[in-house]
Amino acid sequence: MSEGDVPIPALAARGVRKEYGEIVALQGLDLTIDAGELVAFVGHNGSGKSTFLRLATGLLDLTDGELEISGAPAGSLEARGAVSYVPDQPVLYDDLSVAEHLEYVSRLHGLDAAPEATRELLAYLGLAHRAGDLPSQFSRGLRQRTSLAVAFVRPFEVLLVDEPFVGLDPAGQDACIDLLCETAAAGRTVVVATHQLSFLERVGRVVVLRDGALVRDGPPERDEILQFLG
Amino acid sequence: MTAARTATYPAVRDLRRARRRRRVATLDWVDVLYRAYVTALLVAGALVGLVLATGGKPVSHGTVSDVRRYGPAWIGLVVAVAVGLGLRSGSRGGPLALEPADVTHVLLGPVDRARVLRGDALRQARGVALIGLLVGGTAGGLASRRLPGSLAAWLATGVLVGLVLAFATWGAALLASGLRVRSAVATAVGVVLVGWSVADVVARVTTSPASLVGEVALWPVHFRVVAVIGVLVAVALPVAGLLLVAGVSLEAMERRSGLVGQLRFAATVQDVRTIVVLHRQLAQEHARSDPWARLRARQAPGHACWRRGWAGIFRWPAARVTRLIVLVAAAGAAAALAGAGTVPMVAVAGIATFLAGLDAAEALAQEADHPDIVAGMPVDRGDIIVRHVAVPIAVMLIASLAGVAAAGLVTPSSHVVAVAAITAVPAATACVLGAAVAVVLGARRFGVLDMMFPEFAGIGLVLRTATPPAIAIAGFIPAVAAGQAAHGTDPAIAAAATLPVVAAVVLAAAGFVVWWARNRL
Numbered sequence: 001m002s003e004g005d006v007p008i009p010a011l012a013a014r015g016v017r018k019e020y021g022e023i024v025a026l027q028g029l030d031l032t033i034d035a036g037e038l039v040a041f042v043g044h045n046g047s048g049k050s051t052f053l054r055l056a057t058g059l060l061d062l063t064d065g066e067l068e069i070s071g072a073p074a075g076s077l078e079a080r081g082a083v084s085y086v087p088d089q090p091v092l093y094d095d096l097s098v099a100e101h102l103e104y105v106s107r108l109h110g111l112d113a114a115p116e117a118t119r120e121l122l123a124y125l126g127l128a129h130r131a132g133d134l135p136s137q138f139s140r141g142l143r144q145r146t147s148l149a150v151a152f153v154r155p156f157e158v159l160l161v162d163e164p165f166v167g168l169d170p171a172g173q174d175a176c177i178d179l180l181c182e183t184a185a186a187g188r189t190v191v192v193a194t195h196q197l198s199f200l201e202r203v204g205r206v207v208v209l210r211d212g213a214l215v216r217d218g219p220p221e222r223d224e225i226l227q228f229l230g
Numbered sequence: 231m232t233a234a235r236t237a238t239y240p241a242v243r244d245l246r247r248a249r250r251r252r253r254v255a256t257l258d259w260v261d262v263l264y265r266a267y268v269t270a271l272l273v274a275g276a277l278v279g280l281v282l283a284t285g286g287k288p289v290s291h292g293t294v295s296d297v298r299r300y301g302p303a304w305i306g307l308v309v310a311v312a313v314g315l316g317l318r319s320g321s322r323g324g325p326l327a328l329e330p331a332d333v334t335h336v337l338l339g340p341v342d343r344a345r346v347l348r349g350d351a352l353r354q355a356r357g358v359a360l361i362g363l364l365v366g367g368t369a370g371g372l373a374s375r376r377l378p379g380s381l382a383a384w385l386a387t388g389v390l391v392g393l394v395l396a397f398a399t400w401g402a403a404l405l406a407s408g409l410r411v412r413s414a415v416a417t418a419v420g421v422v423l424v425g426w427s428v429a430d431v432v433a434r435v436t437t438s439p440a441s442l443v444g445e446v447a448l449w450p451v452h453f454r455v456v457a458v459i460g461v462l463v464a465v466a467l468p469v470a471g472l473l474l475v476a477g478v479s480l481e482a483m484e485r486r487s488g489l490v491g492q493l494r495f496a497a498t499v500q501d502v503r504t505i506v507v508l509h510r511q512l513a514q515e516h517a518r519s520d521p522w523a524r525l526r527a528r529q530a531p532g533h534a535c536w537r538r539g540w541a542g543i544f545r546w547p548a549a550r551v552t553r554l555i556v557l558v559a560a561a562g563a564a565a566a567l568a569g570a571g572t573v574p575m576v577a578v579a580g581i582a583t584f585l586a587g588l589d590a591a592e593a594l595a596q597e598a599d600h601p602d603i604v605a606g607m608p609v610d611r612g613d614i615i616v617r618h619v620a621v622p623i624a625v626m627l628i629a630s631l632a633g634v635a636a637a638g639l640v641t642p643s644s645h646v647v648a649v650a651a652i653t654a655v656p657a658a659t660a661c662v663l664g665a666a667v668a669v670v671l672g673a674r675r676f677g678v679l680d681m682m683f684p685e686f687a688g689i690g691l692v693l694r695t696a697t698p699p700a701i702a703i704a705g706f707i708p709a710v711a712a713g714q715a716a717h718g719t720d721p722a723i724a725a726a727a728t729l730p731v732v733a734a735v736v737l738a739a740a741g742f743v744v745w746w747a748r749n750r751l
Contacts, residue, residue: 022519057338060481075480081340091334095249107241108339150335 008071010035010158010189011056015065018051018212025051026212028065033191033205035157038184040200041193042225043209049193050088052209053160056191057085070157081109084156088163088193090147092135098122098146099131102153109154118153125149125175140167148176158189165196177202200225238341243349279574280372289376297377298452303430305444309395310427313440313467314420316399320406321416322512323482326350326475327490333483344476351404351475355468358400359393366392379450390461391447398443398464404471407478413514439463486512502668502698503595506588510550517545535614539593539621550589554625555632557586561657562633562650565706566640569649569713576710580703583657586629587665587702590622595669616744619666626658633657649712653705656735660705663743668698701739708732 011033018026026048033039041049054060055067058075072078092101102118122128125145130138135146144167151159161180165173173196181202184190192199200206200220208216208228216228289297319325328337328350337343370388374381406416426438436445442460449457489512496504521544525537564579588595597604597618604611637650671694708731 021514021516058480059333059338059484061479077340080338083338085334085338087334091330093249093329093331095252104241104245105335105339107244108238108336108341110238110340154339 007034009033009068010037010070011191012068013052013056013065014067016052016055016062016067017064018048018055018060019063024212026055029212029214031207031214031217033189035189036184036187037205038181038190038203039192039205039207040203040220041191041207041209042195042197042200042229044229046211047209048212049209050162051212053085053162053191053193056158056160057083059085081155082157084151084154084159086147086151086159086161086164088166090135090140090143092143092146092150094136095134097132097134098127098149101135101146101150105150105154111155121149121152124179126172141169141172144168145172148179152179152183156188158191159183161190161192163194164192165194165199197222197225238339239345242336242341242346277368280368287376288378294378294451298448299434300431301448302436302441302444302457303427303434305391305447306436306438306441307424307427307431309398309440309443309464310420310423310438312395312399313402314417314424316402317406317411317416317420318413318513320403320408321411321413322514323407323479323486325354325400325403326407326478326483326486328483328487329491330484330487333480333487337480337483342476343478347475347478348472351472355397355400358396362393362396363389364392366390366395373450377451383450387447387449391443394443394446394461394464397468401464401466401468401471404475405467407482408471408474408476410477410479502588503598506595507599513549515547515549517542518547521545535593535617536620539618542593542596543590543621543625554586554589554629557582558626558629559632559636561586561706562630562636563640565633565653565657565709566637566646566650568706569637569646569709570641571713573710573713576706577703579657579706579709580661581699583626583661583705584664584668584699584702587622587626587661588668590625590629591618591662591665591669593621594618594666598669615666615670619662619743622662622665623658626662627654630654630658649709652732653709653712656708656732656739657702657705659736660739661702663739664698664701664705666743667701667746671698701743704735704739707735 009032011031013029013031016026016029016031017024025046029048029052041052043049051060055062056069056074058080062074067074069079070082072082074083096104099118099122102121106112106118119128119131122131125148127142127145127149130142135143138146144164148161148164151161159180164176164180168176177199180190180192184204192203200222203220206216206218206220206225207214208225210228216225218224316325326347336346366388367385368388369392370384370386371381373379373388374384377384405411411419423438423440427440430436430438430441436442439460442457443464444460445452445454445457446461489508493505493508493512496508521541523544525541525544561579561582564575564582568574568576568579594615597614601611604614634647634650634654638647711731
């Protein structure tokens with residue numbers, strides 16, 4: 001997407017501030033992420049990673065500042081159509097099977113059910129044989145895979161993923177990492193909040209947050225990042 | 231991925247229909263019928279109780295005149311309080327409570343939020359209408375027994391006012407939620423509305439829209455067409471709320487969606503403690519990081535529970551302090567009315583102090599929430615629970631000043647104030663003991679109840695639910711005793727006569743709870 005000759009960033013944050021009562025979760029964050037970037041957000045617990053992602057989805061209200069997704073304010077109809085979000089805890093219906101989740105979310109986004117594509121996605125995430133089962137009866141790892149499938153079944157320009165590797169076995173983690181990298185390689189923007197430092201080797205850019213402030217933004221240089229993380 | 235664009239709203243509609251069909255298909259109809267039977271029994275029992283409590287003889291002309299003069303403002307006060315509570319709920323994201331998955335997948339999707347939320351609101355409105363209909367119809371039917379006017383007229387008026395009250399409360403919440411009214415603003419508007427109604431009560435006039443709704447409630451004895459304005463104002467609230475529903479904050483809705491589900495579950499298993507905790511979370515009631523006062527450091531050990539209790543009390547948010555005072559004041563007013571002859575008001579007084587006691591017994595409840603902490607100490611758990619009772623009793627005794635003042639306002643008499651002051655001791659003790667029993671019973675998931683024959687489980691559940699508030703209500707026996715003794719005797723002697731009753735109530739309640747805590751925990 002572009003406006004004249006200037007490309008519109010996939011995600012643009014200007015002075016983003018978020019307070020929960022007396023607690024300041026984010027303090028005036030400025031950040032621009034271009035289309036096709038694969039960016040990792042790292043930082044200690046409570047540094048503001050999840051808060052930033054949730055603000056970008058529109059789940060949280062900004063205390064101050066501006067946050068745009070593909071040029072549209074976060075949470076607006078256009079931005080909601082552009083952003084796909086994988087929360088840190090899978091949020092799924094108790095009474096829908098995996099396949100029914102995918103069909104429902106596809107239809108919510110104006111897509112007719114495409115069984116072939118759904119089958120491919122489920123096979124990729126190792127859920128093909130569980131398509132008819134209820135995720136409410138799954139282990140944490142299988143629920144996480146379902147959550148990823150739900151995020152990928154719909155169209156999006158920006159993918160926001162919060163702690164995607166929690167609960168996944170090594171094979172699941174590898175599949176997830178490959179999926180994220182392929183998505184970025186296909187020109188879509190991927191932002192991942194994670195504590196998994198091994199993932200950083202696969203990303204193009206690492207943003208380090210500390211106490212709600214951006215303290216480093218650059219290429220994935222492990223030793224330097226570790227210094228910031230203490 | 232091959233895909234063709236289609237309209238998105240039908241997906242929401244189709245899914246909801248499919249889920250409803252699936253729920254109906256998997257229903258256990260025997261269980262549903264049993265629940266309907268139990269509900270019908272309880273409702274019938276409550277109705278009989280209400281009929282007995284209100285009596286059956288028509289009131290005198292003087293009383294009718296009083297009802298006509300003061301009734302609209304008092305009923306208006308109830309309406310104003312309800313609307314104020316609705317506004318507060320709306321400022322926190324109420325009244326809608328979607329599933330967490332609906333918030334994440336539907337409201338974050340590119341769907342028309344107004345359409346989705348309006349559908350949910352209209353479904354919720356059916357329940358609101360049913361409550362208004364039942365409460366209003368019951369009140370109208372009861373009023374017809376004692377006030378002039380036909381049963382049909384009272385029923386029609388009762389239903390109308392019940393619906394207006396229910397929809398005004400719900401609509402105020404929906405409007406505040408849609409407009410994202412801040413909590414402080416909602417409280418301020420609520421205070422203005424209640425203050426306006428209080429002014430009407432004091433001045434014995436009808437000026438506020440809420441008082442006009444009160445006028446409608448008394449149409450069978452005094453018809454004033456101008457009261458329709460109150461109904462129109464009340465109806466405007468839900469209409470505006472439905473129009474602006476899309477403005478709701480997703481942040482508030484997401485927080486609420488998770489908590490309301492837990493709250494409903496806790497209510498179905500009568501887990502009072504969980505209900506209290508979840509209600510505080512819904513209200514975003516957090517302990518103060520900067521306490522009202524700090525305890526001085528002590529070198530010597532001992533009094534751990536006493537000091538821990540006060541440390542928690544000093545971190546109470548202002549909202550909890552206000553709630554406690556309001557509940558105790560309401561209890562004082564109700565107890566004064568009970569002493570004056572309306573004996574059933576003693577239940578209102580007891581339930582109000584029971585709720586206040588649940589707030590005051592927070593340290594004890596925290597102990598019940600975290601049994602592992604005490605399990606790792608060389609102390610008896612029951613002993614710890616008993617020691618935690620002292621601070622909340624002290625708090626309730628301090629708060630009882632508000633109750634004594636309210637009793638004096640409702641029935642201005644030095645003897646009533648004396649009885650209220652004496653009653654404060656057993657009432658404060660009993661409500662804390664009742665709260666302690668409720669909290670500890672809620673924490674004991676696998677107790678005696680689970681060992682019972684299934685046939686007795688229902689009775690056990692009723693006893694478990696009813697015993698704690700019953701203990702709190704027993705704390706007001708002295709007020710009733712004084713009221714009964716005052717008939718035909720010197721009020722001062724009647725007040726003094728309450729002292730042995732006080733001692734008996736305090737000793738009986740405290741003895742029972744201490745025995746129970748030390749031997750059954």
